[in-house]
Amino acid sequence: MPREIIATDAAPAAIGPYSQAVKSGSTVYLSGQIPLDPATMTLVEGDFGAQVRRVLDNLAAVAAAAGGSLADVAKLNIYLTDMERFGEANAIMEEVFDEPWPARAAIGVAALPKGAAVEMDGFLEL
Template identity: 70%
Template sequence: MPREIIQTDQAPAAIGTYSQAVKVGATVYLSGQIPLDPATLQLVNGGMDTQIRRVFDNLAAVAGAAGGNLADTVKLNVFLTDLSHFALVNQIMAEYFLPPYPARAAIGVAALPRDAQVEMDAVLVLEG
């Protein structure tokens, strides 16, 4: 099955040896997004809520470039350097997703690129 590389300037450019997303058939694999401003490639200023929203906005931009949106998410992985922010992730996630929610994992990690506090990746399945 052919692969399509997804790229948009509405989300941060890849800062390593990866693509923003890869589409295979109706499935889109979104690479991890940290709270980088797409224009400056710097971490956003603000509290954890600002960082979480920026990550969801980045994921949404890549999903849009693939022809979908966050509602097409079937699996979401959340990486946090401090699991005490898990409740805040749930609260903000409810602003971006409606039931039925995607499958999800939340994982505590020691560190993330650029000293970010949150990173998320996702798998989408596009219909039609």
């Protein structure tokens, strides 16, 4: 099955050798997004909540470029440098996603690119 590379200027450009997303059939694989402002490619200002919201905005932009939305997310992975922030991430997810919730994993990590506190990746079913 041919793969389609998904790219948009509404989300940060890749900072390595990867695509923002790859579509294969009806599945879109979203690469990890950190809280970069797509216009400046710098981390967003503000607290942890601002970082989570920027990550979700970035994922939404890539999903839209693929013809979907966050409502189409089937699986979401969240990487946190501080698992004590897990509750805050959950609260924001409840603001952004509607039931039925996507499948999800939350993984504690030692560090993320550019000093980010959160990163998310996942996939959509269109």
